[in-house]
Amino acid sequence: MRKPLSSLSFLVLAGPLLAFLTLVYLIPFLGVAQWSITLPEPGLTQYQRLAGDPLVLSVFLRTFRICAMVTVITVIAAYMIAYVWVRGTPLQQRLAELCILIPFWISVLTRAFGWLALLSNRGLVNSWLQSLGFISEPLTLVRNEFGVIIGMTHFLIPFAVFPLASAMRSLDERVFLAARGMGAGPLRIFWKVFVPMTFSGIIGATLIVFVFALGFFVTPAILGGGRSVMVAELIYLRMFQSPDWGLGAAISVTLVVIVAALMALLFRYARLGDTGVSK
Amino acid sequence: MTSHRPGLIALTAAALVAVFLLLPLLAVVPVSFTAARYLSMPNGNYALTHYRTLFTNPDWANSILLSIRIGVVSSALATTLATLFCVGIWMFRPRFGAALVGFVLLPMIVPPVVSAMTLYFLLTGLSQVSSLVGFDTWLGVVLAHVVMIVPFCVVLIMVSLSQVDRRIDLAARGMGASVWQRATRIILPNIKFGLLTAAMLSFVLSWEEIGVTLFITSVNAITLPRLMWSGVRDNIDPAIASISVILIVLTTLVLIIRMVYSSLRSAPKH
Numbered sequence: 001m002r003k004p005l006s007s008l009s010f011l012v013l014a015g016p017l018l019a020f021l022t023l024v025y026l027i028p029f030l031g032v033a034q035w036s037i038t039l040p041e042p043g044l045t046q047y048q049r050l051a052g053d054p055l056v057l058s059v060f061l062r063t064f065r066i067c068a069m070v071t072v073i074t075v076i077a078a079y080m081i082a083y084v085w086v087r088g089t090p091l092q093q094r095l096a097e098l099c100i101l102i103p104f105w106i107s108v109l110t111r112a113f114g115w116l117a118l119l120s121n122r123g124l125v126n127s128w129l130q131s132l133g134f135i136s137e138p139l140t141l142v143r144n145e146f147g148v149i150i151g152m153t154h155f156l157i158p159f160a161v162f163p164l165a166s167a168m169r170s171l172d173e174r175v176f177l178a179a180r181g182m183g184a185g186p187l188r189i190f191w192k193v194f195v196p197m198t199f200s201g202i203i204g205a206t207l208i209v210f211v212f213a214l215g216f217f218v219t220p221a222i223l224g225g226g227r228s229v230m231v232a233e234l235i236y237l238r239m240f241q242s243p244d245w246g247l248g249a250a251i252s253v254t255l256v257v258i259v260a261a262l263m264a265l266l267f268r269y270a271r272l273g274d275t276g277v278s279k
Numbered sequence: 280m281t282s283h284r285p286g287l288i289a290l291t292a293a294a295l296v297a298v299f300l301l302l303p304l305l306a307v308v309p310v311s312f313t314a315a316r317y318l319s320m321p322n323g324n325y326a327l328t329h330y331r332t333l334f335t336n337p338d339w340a341n342s343i344l345l346s347i348r349i350g351v352v353s354s355a356l357a358t359t360l361a362t363l364f365c366v367g368i369w370m371f372r373p374r375f376g377a378a379l380v381g382f383v384l385l386p387m388i389v390p391p392v393v394s395a396m397t398l399y400f401l402l403t404g405l406s407q408v409s410s411l412v413g414f415d416t417w418l419g420v421v422l423a424h425v426v427m428i429v430p431f432c433v434v435l436i437m438v439s440l441s442q443v444d445r446r447i448d449l450a451a452r453g454m455g456a457s458v459w460q461r462a463t464r465i466i467l468p469n470i471k472f473g474l475l476t477a478a479m480l481s482f483v484l485s486w487e488e489i490g491v492t493l494f495i496t497s498v499n500a501i502t503l504p505r506l507m508w509s510g511v512r513d514n515i516d517p518a519i520a521s522i523s524v525i526l527i528v529l530t531t532l533v534l535i536i537r538m539v540y541s542s543l544r545s546a547p548k549h
Contacts, residue, residue, distance in 0.1 A: 006458070009371070009458040014363065014371075016360055016363055017364040018379065018383070024398075024401055024426055025385070025394075028397045031400045032393075032396055035400070080292040083293065088285055089284065092285070096297065098534060098535070101534050105534065107487030107489070108487070109504050110304075110523040113507075113519055113523055114306050114307050114523070115306075116318065117306040118303050120515070122320065123310075123318070123320075157296070187286075215390020215391055222512065235396060240494075248396065249396065
């Protein structure tokens with residue numbers, strides 16, 4: 001079956017992309033990893049700094065805290081809209097789909113800018129509150145952690161909706177009929193039957209959102225205004241503002257290790273086929 | 280039909296989420312008509328100043344043209360590489376196929392900032408060899424964008440290949456078709472819709488890419504998102520609002536047209 005000719009054809013087809021990514025992605029990544037143990041001098045100094053530097057540690061802790069909060073809010077919000085998208089009337093489904101897909105297709109910059117327009121000192125919310133006389137001084141709603149959490153949640157909801165919706169679509173309709181036949185009310189069916197049956201989708205959505213949130217850069221940089229720096233922004237600052245490539249590289253490698261561990265969990269507990277990444 | 284419809288509580292919760300999702304997109308609209316030169320509400324003075332800027336200021340026009348050029352080239356390259364790869368995996372089903380697919384999906388999973396650093400490393404290295412492909416050149420940006428968008432193409436093309444009936448290909452092979460004939464006459468025509476989607480998605484992804492572009496450009500290769508980034512960061516330029524409104528309106532129109540088209544297409548089948 002496996003003739004030399006067919007393996008040659010396979011190489012001609014699959015080879016270009018594999019060679020391309022090896023040359024322009026894998027090898028340069030190894031170069032970055034090498035920076036982390038050679039800049040400014042050979043050794044593990046950068047990793048020791050990473051573990052001992054209170055600033056770096058506080059950034060990692062803040063990142064985990066923000067990501068955890070964002071993940072919980074995002075998955076709950078996504079669950080609600082995914083529920084209507086999958087099980088609503090045809091009109092409700094269409095509306096929900098538009099509300100999910102329009103933000104999904106719009107660039108992260110535009111969306112972060114939208115939050116600035118809404119929440120900044122001269123933005124919509126503060127203008128209205130002031131003209132209605134509720135407040136005299138504008139509230140600080142962005143350029144802080146609140147803004148970061150709002151912006152990240154907004155960005156990540158569609159990514160959580162896809163795995164949740166695909167878990168909800170795969171349910172067996174007869175289970176609900178059975179539950180109703182045995183006298184369960186709609187609320188009880190939702191909590192005791194529907195939600196537990198979508199558990200794999202919830203796990204998948206949680207991990208995807210958390211992984212995406214960890215490496216997030218654009219939204220925190222714009223809405224955090226440099227006050228609540230997260231890991232990805234720290235890498236950027238170490239690269240371009242205080243050229244400290246060794247530390248930047250060490251943080252990158254650490255981030256990849258964390259993400260790899262989380263992805264291993266994802267593959268273990270929710271088969272990737274269930275997560276509907278392709279929507 | 281569906282026995283279990285969302286109740287009032289679920290609908291209210293979903294409506295709140297929907298408002299949350301659309302609110303920042305709507306907020307951009309009034310801001311884009313402000314007469315002031317800073318981010319503010321129009322307060323009665325509506326002006327089209329910031330829309331005019333997009334056409335009169337050469338920075339905007341240049342960056343839009345550059346983004347289109349980079350998007351078209353990156354999308355063509357990424358779709359071609361991904362198509363060859365996926366067709367190869369589908370036809371030959373190699374033993375380590377899953378691992379190979381996992382490898383090409385890496386740029387989608389690795390945090391963008393790490394990919395950005397990796398590509399920065401690559402392009403600053405290439406700059407020393409060639410001034411054509413390197414840091415802050417449009418071809419350098421194309422190279423980086425292809426890396427970042429190719430996993431999405433692979434996912435989409437794999438999905439549409441998984442819907443192709445293998446027996447058609449087996450029949451062709453049984454009748455003596457070569458690998459080339461099977462690929463071009465049997466497989467590609469069956470996934471042409473998927474290929475089109477992949478090409479469109481990869482154009483959009485390149486068009487709006489900022490995370491990596493930020494690391495690998497400085498003054499020459501200013502794409503549209505790169506220009507918007509400086510406008511958002513330094514002092515908020517209301518021209519960002521007007522370009523945002525245009526992009527939001529375009530996206531919404533395309534999605535609504537797609538939705539109407541697909542419901543028209545699927546309606547007669549029932």
